[in-house]
Amino acid sequence: MAGFDESRPIFLQLAEMLEDGIISGAFPEGGQIPSITEYSAALKINPATALKGINLLVDEGLVYKKRGVGMFVSEGAREALLAKRRESFYESQARPAAREAKALGITLGELKKMMERGYEDVD
């Protein structure tokens, strides 16, 4: 099972894991996600931490609780997550890449070329 990075709160990392699962289709819309107990045992994290992580998605309406049954992925959750990640793409990916490029003395022209090449390489 994936290890955690101890410099960031575990509940945030769990929430991201769950988001990744929804985006990849591992947790399809309308499907059930693992329970707090399952997450807690499988990842060896405190149940309160697991609850806190999952509640982040509940608060955003990406996951909902059915009393006595479990938790399910909301309809539209995947599209909502994609939109959220697109929105943060500049801050989380583009800007750091540009900063690193600058520090290395890579010109804007070279950077653009690399981005094009990367874009073509990925299926």
Add this chain to the structure above:
Amino acid sequence: MSIELKNVTKTYGGVRALDSVSVKFGGGLVYGLLGANGAGKTTMLNIITNRIYADSGEVLIDGESAPGNDRALGKVYMMAEANLFPDSMRVEPALRLTAQFYPGFDMDYALDVARKFELPLKKKVKALSTGYSSIFRLTLALSCNTPYVIYDEPVLGLDAQHRDLFYRLLMEKCAEGEQTAILSTHLIQEAANLINHAVIIKKGRIIRDAPVEELSSAAHTVSGPAALVDAYIAGRKLLSVNAIGGLKTASVEGEPDAGAPAGLEISGIGLQDYFIGLMNEEEGK
């Protein structure tokens, strides 16, 4: 509903093993009792479970004075190092004997745990290896279903695979939310994600008693070129500092500066690093 110690002091031959300790355990949480060897962890646990007496102070279990009070003490199960079973007793009868003393003991669950660990049921308790002796005792602790369970160095002698299994079973148990667990350990890294609340003890005194989240936001790490790090840490309470060539990494108490200069990397601090820093800090290093 809690185990509560009020101003508990215990002295051995002039050395204060516990120095006016006040602390509470309850609320269905998982506590980490963290300290170096000889810090007073086991002394505290032995006083809670009436194995030794405090020189002064009070121990209350759900509000009742604990010493000599069987009803109160019956709410606490301690996984201890000592085996209290007769030398000739085998594992399975020892499980059944324990079940007679603890009404909530779940024999089916105990046998299931034993099977998962491949604990030899027909072997004499006395003849178990260090690792299997730990497994035997943690099987009892997981199965007893008392309101409070104390695990004293539960993974002593266990290999990685069995430690992993124990942590899974412990989290499953704790997710039921009906039990308060105290995990006394010097393996802080392994306990860090399992516990809600840390009680850090040093030389018989409690130096931190707080939710883990609070402790990890009580400090942070900064790294970068030495000159920048030195400027950043000036006037801050330092937990630790490491320099490799011109690169410096320091852990300091408090929240990070919002306006830290570019070139400095600020990150969170793990419980273990915080603990090590605290130990050094209190030494005045």
